[in-house]
Amino acid sequence: MPADARTLLTTIFGYPAFRGQQAEVIEHVAAGGDALVLMPTGSGKSLCYQIPALMRPGVCVVVSPLIALMHDQVAALNELGVRAAYLNSTLSAAEAAAVERQVRAGELDLVYVAPERLLTDRCLQLLESSKLALFAIDEAHCVSQWGHDFRAEYLQLSVLHERFPSIPRIALTATADRQTRAEIIDKLQLGKARVFTASVDRPNIRYRVVEKLNARKQLLDFIRAEHSGESGIVYCLSRKKTEETAAFLEEHGITALPYHAGMSAAARTRAQQRFQREDGVVVVATIAFGMGIDKPDVRFVAHLDLPKSIEGYYQETGRAGRDGLPANAWMTYGLQDVVQLRQMIDGSEADEAYKKVQVTKLDAMLGFCETSDCRRMRLLAYFGESGSPCGNCDTCLTPPVTVDGTIPMQQLLSCVYRVGQRFGAMHVIDVLTGHDTEKVLHWRHHDLSTFGIGKDRSAHEWRAIIRQAIALGLIVVDHANYSALKLTAAARPVLKGEQRVPLREYRKAEKVKKTKPTSTFVADLPAEAIPIFERLREWRRATAAEHGVPAYVIFHDATLHEIARIRPGTLAELGRISGVGAKKLEAYGAEIVGMVG
Ligand code: ADP
Numbered sequence: 001m002p003a004d005a006r007t008l009l010t011t012i013f014g015y016p017a018f019r020g021q022q023a024e025v026i027e028h029v030a031a032g033g034d035a036l037v038l039m040p041t042g043s044g045k046s047l048c049y050q051i052p053a054l055m056r057p058g059v060c061v062v063v064s065p066l067i068a069l070m071h072d073q074v075a076a077l078n079e080l081g082v083r084a085a086y087l088n089s090t091l092s093a094a095e096a097a098a099v100e101r102q103v104r105a106g107e108l109d110l111v112y113v114a115p116e117r118l119l120t121d122r123c124l125q126l127l128e129s130s131k132l133a134l135f136a137i138d139e140a141h142c143v144s145q146w147g148h149d150f151r152a153e154y155l156q157l158s159v160l161h162e163r164f165p166s167i168p169r170i171a172l173t174a175t176a177d178r179q180t181r182a183e184i185i186d187k188l189q190l191g192k193a194r195v196f197t198a199s200v201d202r203p204n205i206r207y208r209v210v211e212k213l214n215a216r217k218q219l220l221d222f223i224r225a226e227h228s229g230e231s232g233i234v235y236c237l238s239r240k241k242t243e244e245t246a247a248f249l250e251e252h253g254i255t256a257l258p259y260h261a262g263m264s265a266a267a268r269t270r271a272q273q274r275f276q277r278e279d280g281v282v283v284v285a286t287i288a289f290g291m292g293i294d295k296p297d298v299r300f301v302a303h304l305d306l307p308k309s310i311e312g313y314y315q316e317t318g319r320a321g322r323d324g325l326p327a328n329a330w331m332t333y334g335l336q337d338v339v340q341l342r343q344m345i346d347g348s349e350a351d352e353a354y355k356k357v358q359v360t361k362l363d364a365m366l367g368f369c370e371t372s373d374c375r376r377m378r379l380l381a382y383f384g385e386s387g388s389p390c391g392n393c394d395t396c397l398t399p400p401v402t403v404d405g406t407i408p409m410q411q412l413l414s415c416v417y418r419v420g421q422r423f424g425a426m427h428v429i430d431v432l433t434g435h436d437t438e439k440v441l442h443w444r445h446h447d448l449s450t451f452g453i454g455k456d457r458s459a460h461e462w463r464a465i466i467r468q469a470i471a472l473g474l475i476v477v478d479h480a481n482y483s484a485l486k487l488t489a490a491a492r493p494v495l496k497g498e499q500r501v502p503l504r505e506y507r508k509a510e511k512v513k514k515t516k517p518t519s520t521f522v523a524d525l526p527a528e529a530i531p532i533f534e535r536l537r538e539w540r541r542a543t544a545a546e547h548g549v550p551a552y553v554i555f556h557d558a559t560l561h562e563i564a565r566i567r568p569g570t571l572a573e574l575g576r577i578s579g580v581g582a583k584k585l586e587a588y589g590a591e592i593v594g595m596v597g
Pocket residue numbers: 015016017018019022039040041042043044045046047296322323556578
């Protein structure tokens with residue numbers, strides 16, 4: 001008997017209202033229409049097929065490349081009382097046969113299948129002899145040959161349309177650029193599908209960029225001040241650095257695991273599982289730690305090195321705060337990052353056209369770091385969206401002061417010129433600040449007119465000015481020549497005094513750090529609710545371990561937060577809290593009311 005979507009939302013999932021376009025997508029798909037859903041991470045795409053799966057007779061076949069996650073996804077549905085199972089290579093033959101029997105007998109609402117499995121004759125025959133409700137193709141951007149998650153099997157998923165033309169299909173992804181979208185429609189034959197798109201904005205994520213001084217120490221301070229006991233991901237460029245950083249955090253009492261492509265598959269799976277299942281684990285990773293991080297309560301993503309592109313950065317930071325609660329995207333960045341990344345691009349084997357694209361992407365990233373405007377607006381603009389200042393990024397919260405920087409910029413440019421455009425940032429700064437190092441003396445640069453003209457500013461300050469000069473395109477770093485700083489044509493009018501240069505006033509990192517730190521939601525609780533919240537978390541940890549599922553499968557942080565705040569005294573009161581559905585109320589309700597009431 002088809003149940004009404006809203007009733008399912010409240011009784012099964014325990015949520016009071018649909019978000020964004022969920023209701024429209026669900027209505028469209030439940031009525032038998034095809035859909036392409038392009039919505040950011042955390043926007044609640046899963047419900048867009050899970051609810052139609054419950055509304056339509058037959059089983060919903062969910063195609064997903066994320067084998068490692070199927071177990072948890074199915075466990076989460078089972079916790080809600082939904083009949084779900086999965087078919088992938090981790091099952092024994094007997095286990096798989098049991099699931100197949102359930103599918104055929106119409107005993108499941110959803111079955112998750114790995115694409116390579118789905119395409120086997122055996123599986124297609126199984127589907128032909130079963131009643132099907134719909135197909136959901138998750139991570140649909142995997143059809144894109146130009147994307148980084150390309151999966152060859154996805155190209156063959158058009159077979160679904162050919163063999164089952166009357167069964168509705170819904171394809172979902174968070175990667176929404178125009179090209180990927182066109183490829184999905186083409187490859188999956190979704191020409192008739194209704195397309196649902198949402199802004200890529202993630203308003204609950206607070207973007208911050210701080211000057212890199214002692215990155216590890218800064219990271220430790222950041223975690224201690226704002227994320228003690230919470231889950232997070234730290235991205236670094238090198239494998240070695242992930243290991244060193246994880247060890248450093250461990251030494252300081254933070255549970256941290258390295259993750260990179262050089263580790264064995266078993267070690268990587270172990271790290272991913274611990275992260276997924278335990279509370280408060282920090283993973284220090286290279287970008288290899290990516291797709292398939294499906295944890296809703298990642299409270300921060302930190303970058304210790306500058307990412308190579310805004311696409312990459314946005315995807316990585318997007319792993320924070322899927323549950324919609326406040327989360328931080330925090331990055332340390334310095335001049336050395338720019339130099340290093342340029343070096344990696346220039347030194348690579350790739351052809352010139354490719355390198356040029358990489359340099360353009362890096363420049364956009366640099367522009368984001370150096371901006372005095374709202375960071376979110378910068379990010380959204382990159383993806384073709386416009387907006388107004390967000391009030392939830394560092395430049396909105398503590399607007400940088402812009403001053404006339406024409407004089408220091410002229411000093412810098414002329415110093416670069418006087419040393420013959422043959423020296424790197426460090427040497428240029430030594431000359432500017434009047435340090436008679438061996439190198440300065442050797443090249444007789446203490447005789448230059450620019451020697452010491454900038455000694456009223458610290459080396460840090462000069463580095464900040466150089467970064468801005470690079471971001472403004474006045475200077476380039478030449479890797480063919482020992483990272484020498486060179487002037488561009490744009491430097492000329494500045495040197496000649498024909499063009500003024502606004503610069504961000506230099507602010508010591510310390511000062512930035514003290515600006516209104518805690519957005520963490522634990523801090524939002526009234527003081528007396530904090531110990532209750534901690535007790536609930538401890539209970540959740542034990543219960544999750546007992547059931548062999550991740551903690552968030554039992555209850556999300558947001559739900560525990562509400563319970564701690566409201567302290568429901570009755571089952572009825574508890575049942576009104578978002579995230580408490582009928583099945584969970586029955587399973588855990590009495591215990592929780594006993595703990596908090
Ligand atoms: P996506 O797949 O788009 O990244 P998910 O489907 O994993 O997002 O949903 C993100 C989180 O939001 C999940 O924890 C989910 O339970 C929750 N959620 C989804 N829809 C709602 C809703 N209508 N109300 C409250 N929470 C929701």
